[in-house]
Amino acid sequence: MRRRPDHIKGLRFLEVAPGVSLFSPERPSFPLGTGLLVMDDVTVVVDTGAGEALAELARAVHVDLVLNTHFHPDHTRGNRYFDAKVACHRLDAPPLRDLKSFKEYTGFDEVEAEAGVDVPAMVDFRTSRVDLELEDGEVLDFGRTKCRVIHTPGHSPGHVALHFLEADFLFLADIDLTSFGPWYGHRCCDVDAFLESMNRVLEVPARALATGHRGALCERERLVAYRDEIYRRDELLLDMIRERPRDPATLAQEEEPFYPAHPFPVLTRYFERVMVEKHLGRLVRLGLAREEDGVFYAS
Ligand SMILES: [Zn+2]
Structure with missing residues (x-):
């Protein structure tokens, strides 16, 4: 198993399982996000919204695969730093690949027409290639680390959570357990699907949880409170x-x-x-x- 670099300027690491680290910006603030670095036979970065520090990570480690939990810019903006294949759920691939789909999915075409604001530029949207389109239930094999894709739509149509099987660790991405959520403010969002997804991840008996906007492990009770916020x-x-x-x-x-x-x-x-x-x-x-x-x- 390859070793994680000891220090990357601007990033904090927290090992959540052997070979799997949560990384977050040293100074976390919206719209920066948290991601994962998996150092195994396959080196993987999950989500690339942690800011320019990821450019240094890309220089320090050869990353084979970037896995995006969904298409939002605060999870995908840094894909461009990595010379790697990119994976995301098939339903979120179109808005990651092109600006027109991005505007349709988000409804930012409407904001542009009404308020004359170029929102994609404002949120620093970057298109990205997508090489692998993921499906629910797929198990990704990175070597010792195996990871099951759990389709959790609602926040976006192709949002996924990731269950790291040996480590029994669940990455919930933008089922983010912050006070801003549950969030379903784009045209493509679905509040009922969000609720079903919450119930689905509540059934996964994972030992540890983390999300895309908190640089620490989260408590399971928080998940129930977050679901109940919809009620x-x-x-x-x-x-x-x-x-x-x-x-x-x-x-x-x-x-x-x-x-x-x-x-x-x-x-x-x-x-x-x-x-x-x-x-x-x-x-x-x-x-x-x-x-x-x-x-x-x-x-
Ligand atoms: Zn999001």
Whole structure:
């Protein structure tokens, strides 16, 4: 088994299993992300959103495979540093490969039309080649390290979690267990699928958990609380439309139910509106609300 470099400027490492290290930026802040380095017969980097420090990692270690848990730029932006094959789930390959799909998946074409903001440039979106398209249940063999792909859609259509089998370690990517999530603010997101994915990963009896935005191991109880946040939002939005039936855009603007006074207004307001729309749609499917001419009423 190859050895991890002792020090990469700008990165912190935490060994989570033999040969598997979580890496995160020394000064973590959005939109930087956390990833994994697997040093085995095959050397693998999982997610490349940890900033320019990854260029030094690419110089220090020959990486054979970059594995992206999903297409978001804070997980894929640094693919360009590595002379390696790139893998992601087949449903997230199109928006990683080209800008047009990226705009369609995210809904940023709409933001551009409405607000004249070039969001892909703003979030430093970079296209990437994709050589391998992953499927649910596939077991990737890196040598001693074996890793099962768990398709966990919702946050994006092709989002995956990774279960490292020998180490019994689960990497949850953007089932991120932060106070910003659960997040489903792009056109391609699906709140019901997110919930199902949460239930799916809760059934994996992993010894240790980590996510794409926290540079430390996470506690399992946090996963339950994070899942239950979706139920809390059901109640919150139901109360709001019970008090005054509204269309999603008005409700989002008046109440800011998810991200009050957030420091990135253009994007956050868009995400909030999309999340309100998706969540109200969920309440209708549950029979808890009904929609007439775009206005949502509590049933
Ligand atoms: Zn994401």
